[in-house]
Amino acid sequence: MTEPNDLLDRLSTAVELGKTNQAAPYPPRLRGQPGADELCREAIAAGLAPQEILGQGLITGMSRIGERFSQGKAFVPEMLLAARAMSAAMVHLKPFFASGQVRRRGVFVIGTVAGDLHDIGKNIVAMMVEGAGWEVVDLGVDVKADRFLAEIERHPSCVLGMSALLTTTMVNMEKMVGEIRGRDAERPIFVGGAPVNAEFCRKIGATFYAPDPQGVVERLAKLAA
């Protein structure tokens, strides 16, 4: 059995380098070694606190690759592989979430607004937020206000995120924020997408605009603090 601290280091490195499990071919230098899946099971078996495994093991690994990504030193595929490695490990933490022993930082509900099918940007944001320890509910594309309201029922303290890539669907975003504000004035609503900017965010009464995923992760961290 390896030293506990050493175990969490190896787990965070496995997540950072996207080594999902023993069979995963990438990265070459970890070929054949245990991945995030196995290391997480080992950590639980070694009696480490689930909250610590989530914190020091998984989220630290994601934030290291996230840091390299925002410096332009890592590409999105490396981020996605890390996210896959993290979800492979998270499977084993599920029971602790149910029992409340381990809490996510919060729930982030994201979707591309009505009439808009662009989701590449939205998916990258969803992946980065999940990597920062949030539970992400991805409503997909062409999402109307009622589906966001339904999620608020299910997750009373969730944060909403809306994406729009078309000038025409920006108008839908405005209407949807209006509709939600009508029923829930305080709900934090993040908005983004190429044509969206800070001024438009202010104008439609949304809470926060960020041009990139790092901005979203930073602001969510402040919210949860």
Place this chain on the structure above:
Amino acid sequence: MTEPNDLLDRLSTAVELGKTNQAAPYPPRLRGQPGADELCREAIAAGLAPQEILGQGLITGMSRIGERFSQGKAFVPEMLLAARAMSAAMVHLKPFFASGQVRRRGVFVIGTVAGDLHDIGKNIVAMMVEGAGWEVVDLGVDVKADRFLAEIERHPSCVLGMSALLTTTMVNMEKMVGEIRGRDAERPIFVGGAPVNAEFCRKIGATFYAPDPQGVVERLAKLAA
């Protein structure tokens, strides 16, 4: 003494070709012949109705050159010469205006808004409106709302015209229209200038936008009809 109708034709031609008076060197083919000044005096002396002299003589002449101008067949200097010829003739009609025997189509008060010094466009509009038979009060540049309001006192049924060439002074135009609307909701306010457009006109509550002088003249004709 020449035939009355023939006299009005020669007057309108003198105005159209910018032949201010006998001494005027241009246009070469009318060199040495009586100009608008002399022909107008002759028409009055011949007992022609002042309203007819203004209508068939002066305004017809201006509208002919105005027509050629809007077809791109005449330049602004030819318009200005025609406007000068017209004012030389108008001097003789002044007493009939005072007595009310002859009425102008209305009063058009124009100025470049506060903070803005661009007046070339505004001057061309003023000149074309005058040529269409309106009395024009030109307030110049960097004009604040109070001076427009003062003119409304003096000319209760006047139409206002504002010009702005700077994106910064468009904001002043908005404020000035608001101020005037506050005191005079029905006052027709025309707006124009390179950065101004129909949408901005609607947004600030002005009455009419035109990108060029012909548009102003046509709309004023409808107003006065």
Place this chain on the structure above:
Amino acid sequence: MRFHTLAIPDARDLVFGHAPHPVTTRRGLVLGAGTVYPELNFTLPPMQVCRETLPDVKAHYHQIVSEALRRARDLHAPGLVLEFETLLEMTMTPSIGVELVELMNGLCEEAYQKHGFRSEIRLTPNDSRDFDRPPRMRSSSHLDAMFELFERGAAAGGDLLSIESTGGKEVHDDALLMCDIKGVTFALAVLGVRDMRFLWARIVEVARRTGRIAGGDTACGFGNTAMVLAEKGFIPKVFAALVRVISVVRTLVAVEEGATGPDKDCGYEGPYLKAIAGIPISMEGKTAACAHGSPVGNVAAACADLWSNESVQNVKLLGGFAPTVYLEQLEYDTRFLNAAIRDGRSTVLKVQQLQVESDVHLDPQALVLAPQNVVAIAGEMVKARTYVEAARRGALRALDLIEAAIGEEALLCSEQEQGWLPRLREELNAIPDEESAFVEQMLPALDLTKTIPAEYGL
């Protein structure tokens, strides 16, 4: 693959303004016969599109087209193509799209009758099949509205028919983010090719029936998405360059089904289509910065017949409305190219050399657009029997050229990007030539909640 030879085997004949098979439009614009024309693409400012706002929408398009035509005449432009790229509502409710085509065609006809000024409309309906999740490419209910707009829009004066079709995109999006070159090849050379066959047989049919021109497709949702992601530093530029090359095989199918060109601008496959099939092409570069930045601002013009701004909204700039401003910029760009054509072949080649020189050392995506490289890569593609093989051969040839240029220090490429080259070569070599073998290899890993093989005839 139905093309087995290059229409332009010698790179020195792959030049701007000339194409082996010129296309003449209804009002006499001759594309690819010695003159480069501007192609103005315009869209609405942020506003709703519906029955109630139709008067406003029509006012915008009337103002855009009339001002652009007037400025084009003032600048003595040789002619103008106006691309009407519809917004979704205009395809979902075809009558809106048709009404707008009628309005614009009236203005073009007036300019033609009154001033002899030649202009034509390119109609680009939306591929609204993408709305079904997972997309039903062959059985989607959206097909009816799409083809109603094609049919009635063509009759109303939409002379050049085009579309940015999205067959295979649901697989390509994930493959792109994972930089999975095999997934990209499957999405483009299998799913994309099959959907293009299905779609373009019908579009060519509409063109024939209405007497219009089947212009062509463009892999905007594939090649351009890759470029936008590379510009943001999300995926390697070398990867985006290979996606560009692979997307050629799918867009070529439109030509195989009878499209005569000019193809659409935003996927940059044009030079390859011209080298292989000899059709006139539309390209966008530096003067499309209004729509997105790119690393191919000058080289994109190297063999263009139409020069486009991709898309600009009808917003006010100091000098006037943005579409008129961009019309002027496109006209001066093409004036310069036409002056070179008038000056003779050696001048054209010198200008082209400068267009290439200015971009080709700074980005692999520019390298694969240099005429000599286009001909080299296209030459490999036409040797293939199947589309999968053509994609693989083309991508491997491009990889060779990229690696050679890096070796000669003739191409800027970060360590990090170079790290991806061996892996890409390895994955490309693992792709079988036969479609059936490749399908067998890829089907098991396919996420059947996202894609329906049967909708591609698999």
Place this chain on the structure above:
Amino acid sequence: MRFHTLAIPDARDLVFGHAPHPVTTRRGLVLGAGTVYPELNFTLPPMQVCRETLPDVKAHYHQIVSEALRRARDLHAPGLVLEFETLLEMTMTPSIGVELVELMNGLCEEAYQKHGFRSEIRLTPNDSRDFDRPPRMRSSSHLDAMFELFERGAAAGGDLLSIESTGGKEVHDDALLMCDIKGVTFALAVLGVRDMRFLWARIVEVARRTGRIAGGDTACGFGNTAMVLAEKGFIPKVFAALVRVISVVRTLVAVEEGATGPDKDCGYEGPYLKAIAGIPISMEGKTAACAHGSPVGNVAAACADLWSNESVQNVKLLGGFAPTVYLEQLEYDTRFLNAAIRDGRSTVLKVQQLQVESDVHLDPQALVLAPQNVVAIAGEMVKARTYVEAARRGALRALDLIEAAIGEEALLCSEQEQGWLPRLREELNAIPDEESAFVEQMLPALDLTKTIPAEYGL
């Protein structure tokens, strides 16, 4: 006139990217020594500028400059000049202007220290003397605020000092609308020259004291106003062409007083200043359509050292904010020119020939910007003793070239425009060489409610 010879007597040496007297900036940009740089000019969207809105104003300029610098680096630009053309409130309250220069200079310095990217700020305060009606050129209270901004702005990092001075404009505006060439000559060659002497002696002084560069002036309110009016069909194009030529004598005075260039872009006098004084110049053409259309989109680049977009607001386009979009377009334009320079002199001359060919037959304003005509006209000007004589000689030489080109059917010119030629020649010939004689002739007709001769030392 203090110049009696041409720094560039041979038109083949009047080329883009090279100037006899290059200028090196604080952060090492070398203007006129073999590289053409982009010059980005930007302004605010429609908003109020005052103490309360200062945070918003600063946010705009911060975003504009940081995005432009980042994109310039992404595109491997050789360097960048950022023109900060102040809005009135920033000159009337100098501290606002200075604060904005400080903000921008911080970003330029950071890009330089962290990435070695060279960029410089051109500070163009407003000529707010124009606010007094009639304008008091020498005794205006506005002079203090103007020079406070020059002084403190230069110290804060405004390295290239420029201004669009308006001396003589009150006479020129009416002369322009009346197409009175004698009035234009009086406004520019007498009033304008005298005001330039007064103003530029002091600006050069500020530059010397702060260790900055006295860039130069431009007759934007004269030459550009004439061009905008001609584009609208309000005045003849032949007249606008002569105004352009006559404005050279007035802008030259800045150089006589010690300005080293680069002069400012928007009056198009640059090629003449370069031919006569050998200074590097900034020019705007097709990529300034965002500010106004023009008939000189390509020829304007023929001998540019800086290529500018005149001015664009910080509004959002699909591809990003307009200043970043225009930075990309300027960068690709200059990349092409720099590729030509690297390819050698004969290529530079061939590209220049195409720039000239593309515009010179369509508008007299383009004809007078062709290098061979610039040298011919400038050659006449430097023969003159007085500015009035130089203006007259230059205008008459331009008239000869225009008439010759029309005769050889090498220049489009409507009947209506040609009707003006004899009259212009007649009026030009009536202008005496001696300033005193000309003043005597013109003073009586001067509208003394609009202009104060004493403010020009008359």
